[in-house]
Amino acid sequence: MAYALQQLINGVALGMIYGLxxxxxxxxxxxxxxxxxAHGDIFMVGxxxxxxxxxxxxxxxxxxxxxxxxxxxxxxxxxxALYGWTVERVAYRPLRGSFRLAPLISxxxxxxxxxxxxxxxxxxxxxPLEPIVPGGFTVLTEGTFVVQVSWMQLxxxxxxxxxxxxxxxxxxxxxxxxxxxxxxxxRRMAQLLGINTDRVISITFVIGASLAAVAxxxxxxxxxxIDFYIGFLAGVKAFTAAVLGGIGSLPGAVxxxxxxxxxxTFWSAYFSVAYKDVATFAILAIVLIFMPTxxxxxxxxxxx
Amino acid sequence: xxxxxxxxxxxGAAALSAPSLVQAxxxxxxxxxxxxxxxxxxxxxxxxxIGAEAAVADLNAAGGVxxxxxxxxxxxxxxxxxxxxxxxxxxxxxxxxxIAGHFCSGSSIPARDVYAEEGVLMMSPASTNPRFTExxxxxxxxxxxxxxxxxxxxxxxxxxxxxxxxxAILHDNSAYGRGLAEETKxxxxxxxxxxxxxxxxxxxxxxxNAIVSRLQAANIQVLYIGGYHxxxxxxxxxxxxxxxxxxxxxGDALVTNEFWQIAGPxxxxxxxxxxxxxxxxxxxxxxxxxxxxxNVDPEGYVLYTYAxxxxxxxxxxxxxxxxxxxxxxxxxxxxxxxxxxxxISFTDKGDPTEPDYVFYRWNNGAYAEIS
Numbered sequence: 256m257a258y259a260l261q262q263l264i265n266g267v268a269l270g271m272i273y274g275l276x277x278x279x280x281x282x283x284x285x286x287x288x289x290x291x292x293a294h295g296d297i298f299m300v301g302x303x304x305x306x307x308x309x310x311x312x313x314x315x316x317x318x319x320x321x322x323x324x325x326x327x328x329x330x331x332x333x334x335x336a337l338y339g340w341t342v343e344r345v346a347y348r349p350l351r352g353s354f355r356l357a358p359l360i361s362x363x364x365x366x367x368x369x370x371x372x373x374x375x376x377x378x379x380x381x382x383p384l385e386p387i388v389p390g391g392f393t394v395l396t397e398g399t400f401v402v403q404v405s406w407m408q409l410x411x412x413x414x415x416x417x418x419x420x421x422x423x424x425x426x427x428x429x430x431x432x433x434x435x436x437x438x439x440x441x442r443r444m445a446q447l448l449g450i451n452t453d454r455v456i457s458i459t460f461v462i463g464a465s466l467a468a469v470a471x472x473x474x475x476x477x478x479x480x481i482d483f484y485i486g487f488l489a490g491v492k493a494f495t496a497a498v499l500g501g502i503g504s505l506p507g508a509v510x511x512x513x514x515x516x517x518x519x520t521f522w523s524a525y526f527s528v529a530y531k532d533v534a535t536f537a538i539l540a541i542v543l544i545f546m547p548t549x550x551x552x553x554x555x556x557x558x559x
Numbered sequence: 560x561x562x563x564x565x566x567x568x569x570x571g572a573a574a575l576s577a578p579s580l581v582q583a584x585x586x587x588x589x590x591x592x593x594x595x596x597x598x599x600x601x602x603x604x605x606x607x608x609i610g611a612e613a614a615v616a617d618l619n620a621a622g623g624v625x626x627x628x629x630x631x632x633x634x635x636x637x638x639x640x641x642x643x644x645x646x647x648x649x650x651x652x653x654x655x656x657x658i659a660g661h662f663c664s665g666s667s668i669p670a671r672d673v674y675a676e677e678g679v680l681m682m683s684p685a686s687t688n689p690r691f692t693e694x695x696x697x698x699x700x701x702x703x704x705x706x707x708x709x710x711x712x713x714x715x716x717x718x719x720x721x722x723x724x725x726x727a728i729l730h731d732n733s734a735y736g737r738g739l740a741e742e743t744k745x746x747x748x749x750x751x752x753x754x755x756x757x758x759x760x761x762x763x764x765x766x767x768n769a770i771v772s773r774l775q776a777a778n779i780q781v782l783y784i785g786g787y788h789x790x791x792x793x794x795x796x797x798x799x800x801x802x803x804x805x806x807x808x809x810g811d812a813l814v815t816n817e818f819w820q821i822a823g824p825x826x827x828x829x830x831x832x833x834x835x836x837x838x839x840x841x842x843x844x845x846x847x848x849x850x851x852x853x854n855v856d857p858e859g860y861v862l863y864t865y866a867x868x869x870x871x872x873x874x875x876x877x878x879x880x881x882x883x884x885x886x887x888x889x890x891x892x893x894x895x896x897x898x899x900x901x902x903i904s905f906t907d908k909g910d911p912t913e914p915d916y917v918f919y920r921w922n923n924g925a926y927a928e929i930s
Binding site (some may be wrong): 401403532 | 596597598599601602605732758759760761763764765766768769770772773775776778789792793796800801802817820821823
């Protein structure tokens with residue numbers, strides 16, 4: 256019982272990080288119907304910006320308390336958002352109106368560019384960071400087995416839920432959100448009605464990138480080791496999460512991430528660790544057979 | 560029309576390749592060191608590169624081999640078997656005569672077949688999987704030991720010294736990691752000790768909490784990992800965060816200071832098997848002093864890579880011919896060869912005749928041999 260509870264905690268914390276990255280995939284897909292394959296690498300850039308900021312603050316001797324962490328988060332979000340905006344501007348906007356696969360290829364190219372850029376600029380070796388937020392609290396003890404939640408796990412879950420709440424509010428209740436939904440439904444019509452669709456799309460990319468930066472920083476603080484390649488694996492998992500939850504749906508992305516984190520963790524906990532990815536993708540395949548639009552996705556209505 | 564174009568192309572190719580053939584006979588002899596220069600295990604690639612650069616510089620300063628200078632190329636296989644094959648093909652087509660590499664066993668084994676076909680000799684400073692030299696290829700040598708020997712040392716140590724503790728064995732499913740874990744398990748079981756868990760993990764991930772909780776539930780006290788330093792360091796770090804007090808025992812893939820950077824204070828007391836410290840051998844004193852003067856610590860596989868090039872150069876000079884097959888025969892029959900690692904002779908398979916594995920302990924950011 257205690258063992259299952261501990262694995263549940265592990266799984267939720269892992270799944271929330273996947274979910275946070277998946278939100279970026281799902282928002283971009285919702286608005287322009289393309290998979291932004293560079294999103295995983297934007298996440299990696301976010302982690303690196305956070306690392307550089309932390310190292311600067313540490314050398315200045317002012318890396319203390321929640322204030323410093325908020326500062327790191329802010330810097331990382333701003334810088335990474337700039338990357339997101341630039342990527343859209345350079346790689347996707349010129350191809351808008353081109354055939355459907357063009358931006359997809361461009362996205363894969365952008366992903367390679369970002370990876371190699373960071374590799375050249377920061378070196379190919381792994382970058383370790385000492386634990387910034389150590390410790391945690393004990394939930395319950397059963398025999399010799401202690402169920403623990405680390406502070407970082409708690410922070411990850413709370414931040415993801417807060418971010419989800421803020422952005423759900425943004426999309427459903429604000430003027431910007433209304434423009435985003437309008438673009439999603441019919442971009443040309445939205446343009447005719449006076450919405451600056453280019454600007455809305457840019458803002459979507461900026462939001463997606465800053466969420467990736469949040470995820471990148473959580474990842475850095477939780478695991479403490481990053482390299483230029485982390486975006487690939489995390490990106491694949493998050494993309495899978497977005498598809499499982501129903502691509503285009505915000506709560507779906509977090510739900511999908513959560514499920515994938517839980518499946519991976521529980522499969523590793525009770526069956527063979529080596530086959531956890533097989534389990535994850537088998538479940539994805541089964542879900543997609545019975546629910547082709549994912550768990551919370553809406554069927555696309557073909558306009559005639 | 561079609562035929563003429565092919566003919567033209569062929570003539571063009573011949574014209575282009577002819578000068579390079581002539582050049583290859585008289586110009587510098589190309590040698591290469593190949594390892595993970597990028598990616599997760601780049602720390603080891605760096606060790607190979609600085610070892611090879613120093614060896615080539617020293618050999619050239621002493622007049623080269625058979626009166627010809629050496630030109631060093633660096634190959635990057637990122638520890639990926641597929642990339643290893645494509646790098647091997649590239650190097651072979653550039654008429655490289657000798658490879659000091661690769662690093663990962665999983666890369667050395669597929670690359671070996673390419674080199675064997677193309678007539679290239681290779682001597683790995685680090686690939687310890689037995690299969691590397693077991694499968695009857697003429698061109699394979701290594702200056703390090705083998706995992707059946709390494710596993711024997713680790714397995715019997717666990718069974719004898721830690722017989723009353725609960726043991727788990729994990730591996731990363733790579734040729735190196737899995738092979739080493741299986742050899743250790745075999746030796747340990749033969750000495751009468753059973754493990755509680757034998758499982759694989761996925762390399763390249765960051766979250767190993769599921770495995771850590773599993774170790775915790777099974778009350779594991781000793782953890783043996785067949786795998787590289789990044790994952791070993793992370794698993795240990797996450798175990799320590801959860802308050803687990805276990806002793807990690809690893810193989811020779813932990814011999815880099817990067818292990819400590821990743822594991823942090825959790826790495827205290829970690830044991831690993833490696834050959835007795837090459838930096839302390841009297842034959843290495845002069846080379847080590849020169850490295851230290853440049854502020855480089857010749858840790859891990861630096862001196863092994865140096866020795867591989869040194870031994871090959873000596874064998875080529877003695878054979879007095881640029882024929883890899885004859886050099887291979889000389890290497891096997893002509894030992895012992897003097898090197899920074901001390902005298903080394905080779906078996907018919909290409910393994911060193913006297914491998915030695917001892918235990919090291921990590922303490923406060925450095926590792927030292929324990930008696």
